[in-house]
Amino acid sequence: MAYSDKVIDHYNNPRNVGSLDKSSPEVGTGLVGAPECGDVMKLQIKVNRETQVIEEAKFKTFGCGSAIASSSLATEWVKGKTVDEALSIKNTDIVRELSLPPVKIHCSVLAEDAIRAAIRDWKTKQEQTASKPVETKA
Amino acid sequence: MRAAHFCESCGKVQPPAPTDYFSYFGLPRKLNIDTAQLEREFYRLSRKLHPDLYARASEQEQEWSTERSSLLNDAYRTLRDPVARTEYLLKLEGVQLEEQSKAATDRARESGGEKKQVVPPELLEEVFELNMQLQELKLSKQMGEAADERVVRDLTAAKQGFEARLSGLDQRLQQTWAAWDERSGQRHEGDAESRKALEAMVEVLNTRSYIRNLVRDVNAALEA
Numbered sequence: 157m158a159y160s161d162k163v164i165d166h167y168n169n170p171r172n173v174g175s176l177d178k179s180s181p182e183v184g185t186g187l188v189g190a191p192e193c194g195d196v197m198k199l200q201i202k203v204n205r206e207t208q209v210i211e212e213a214k215f216k217t218f219g220c221g222s223a224i225a226s227s228s229l230a231t232e233w234v235k236g237k238t239v240d241e242a243l244s245i246k247n248t249d250i251v252r253e254l255s256l257p258p259v260k261i262h263c264s265v266l267a268e269d270a271i272r273a274a275i276r277d278w279k280t281k282q283e284q285t286a287s288k289p290v291e292t293k294a
Numbered sequence: 295m296r297a298a299h300f301c302e303s304c305g306k307v308q309p310p311a312p313t314d315y316f317s318y319f320g321l322p323r324k325l326n327i328d329t330a331q332l333e334r335e336f337y338r339l340s341r342k343l344h345p346d347l348y349a350r351a352s353e354q355e356q357e358w359s360t361e362r363s364s365l366l367n368d369a370y371r372t373l374r375d376p377v378a379r380t381e382y383l384l385k386l387e388g389v390q391l392e393e394q395s396k397a398a399t400d401r402a403r404e405s406g407g408e409k410k411q412v413v414p415p416e417l418l419e420e421v422f423e424l425n426m427q428l429q430e431l432k433l434s435k436q437m438g439e440a441a442d443e444r445v446v447r448d449l450t451a452a453k454q455g456f457e458a459r460l461s462g463l464d465q466r467l468q469q470t471w472a473a474w475d476e477r478s479g480q481r482h483e484g485d486a487e488s489r490k491a492l493e494a495m496v497e498v499l500n501t502r503s504y505i506r507n508l509v510r511d512v513n514a515a516l517e518a
Contacts, residue, residue, distance in 0.1 A: 189418045190395045191500035194507035196422050218425040247399065265396045272402075 159221055160255040166225035171232050174214040176200040181285050184278025188269040190262050195219030197227050199270035201234060201242075203278050208238045215270070222260040226250050226267035239275050299343065299362060306351075307343060307359045314386055315369035324478050325383060325471035329374055336370040377502070380467060380495050383474075387492055391499065412500055421504055424452060428515045435518060446516065453512040456505050463502045470494040 159167070175198070176183045182202050189196045195218065202212035213231035217224045229250055234242040250256070250264035298308055316323045319335055343366060348359040372378045384391060394412055431445050473491040481488055 187415065187418050187422060189413045189421065189504070191413050191503050192392050192395060194421075194504050196418055196425065198422060216422075216426075218422070218429075246403075247396075262392075262395055265399050269395075269399055 159225075162254050163221055163225040163256070166228040166254070167221040170215075170224055170228040172214050172228065172235075173216060175216060176202055176212060176214050181281050182278075184274040184276070184281065186270040186273025186275075186277060188266055188273055190219075190223075190266050192262050193219065193223075195223045195263070195266060197223060197266050197270045199227060199230060199267075199274050201239075201271075201274045201278060203239060205282070208240070210234045210237055210239065210242055219266075220260070220263065222254070222256055222263040223266060225254055226256070226263045227270060229253060230267040230271055234271060239278070242271055243275060245271055299339065307348065307355055307362060309358050309361075315372050315382060316386075318365065318369045319373065321373075322478060323383065323386070324475040325379060326468075326475050327373065327379075332370070332373060336366065339366055376464065376467065377499065380471070380499065384492060384495060384499075389492055389496060391496065394496070394500075412496075413504065414501070417501060417504060421508060424508055425511070428511055431515050432518070449512050449516060453509060453516070456509045456512070460502065460505050460509065463498055463505065467495065467498045467502075470498060 176185075178185050178200070180202070182205065184201050184203065186199045187196070188199075197215065197217040197219065199215045200213065201210045203209065204211050213235050215227040215231050217227045230245070233245055233249075245268060247261070247264035247268040250267055251261055254264070256264055298311070300306065301308055314323075319332060321327060321332075340363070343359050343363045345356060345360045345363060348356045351359075372382050381391060390397070398412060427445065427449065431442070431449070434442065470491050473494065474488060477485060477488045477491070
């Protein structure tokens with residue numbers, strides 16, 4: 157099966173590979189998988205609490221070229237967006253951008269899931285820290 | 295309910311009729327099957343349907359025997375394998391394994407709720423960590439370094455653990471078969487017990503595909 161040029165580009169030069177500090181209150185982590193192919197994808201975002209803007213995004217994916225390209229693109233897209241804007245990214249947007257064939261649509265689904273899961277994790281952390289007394293740094 | 299492969303009066307091969315693999319072998323839609331019996335039936339039918347036997351028959355009969363033979367091979371290959379048989383039953387019962395992740399995402403998006411992950415998070419965590427280890431091993435080999443003995447030991451132990459889990463999952467799969475087969479005969483549309491059995495099969499197969507991949511990847515990394 158032939159990959160599109162954009163998939164190959166993201167596969168050869170994946171953007172934002174790496175990880176962020178999982179325990180940081182500013183960081184949200186999404187770990188998702190598709191049993192259809194056995195892929196796993198981790199996507200992390202660092203969000204500015206004041207502006208709600210995603211300032212940093214990292215990913216690490218074990219899977220096929222399309223899964224890697226989908227998550228690489230996802231990190232590019234969420235950066236600079238607010239969390240609410242990022243939630244509006246749909247898997248079909250990724251399919252269109254990367255010209256994914258029907259058999260690879262689940263890769264784009266995985267990327268959308270990863271964004272949502274990371275944002276959910278971050279939001280949960282915000283609620284937890286909001287209910288806790290604020291610690292002041294000495 | 296044996297499928298009619300041959301004409302009852304003249305014994306000629308019949309055109310392939312739309313049928314499922316179970317009825318092709320005259321079997322009820324149950325998952326516990328006598329594979330020795332299945333094999334015997336396969337060989338018996340193979341001999342009788344073999345296209346060579348029809349070399350002198352009409353073109354129509356030749357075509358039918360070819361089609362039936364290829365269907366026979368597909369049916370046998372699917373039914374003799376426990377996992378393929380289960381996947382096939384799920385397909386017959388309208389469960390689309392390839393679509394489940396997307397379907398769950400669509401549902402979550404529509405309802406605005408959380409997506410129910412089809413794989414347990416602990417398993418994903420484990421798969422992710424192991425893949426990190428495998429990548430490290432691959433990288434150090436590429437750099438021409440000798441594989442870290444500790445890493446190799448860890449991976450070998452992990453592999454044994456996965457293999458044990460694989461056989462545990464196969465046992466669990468058989469338990470789901472029993473639950474399904476028990477309902478055979480008294481099944482009705484939307485039967486809750488049958489649904490539950492099908493869902494349990496999906497769950498086992500989902501986990502199984504991850505563990506199977508891990509065993510494969512660890513083997514590849516250790517042998518490389």
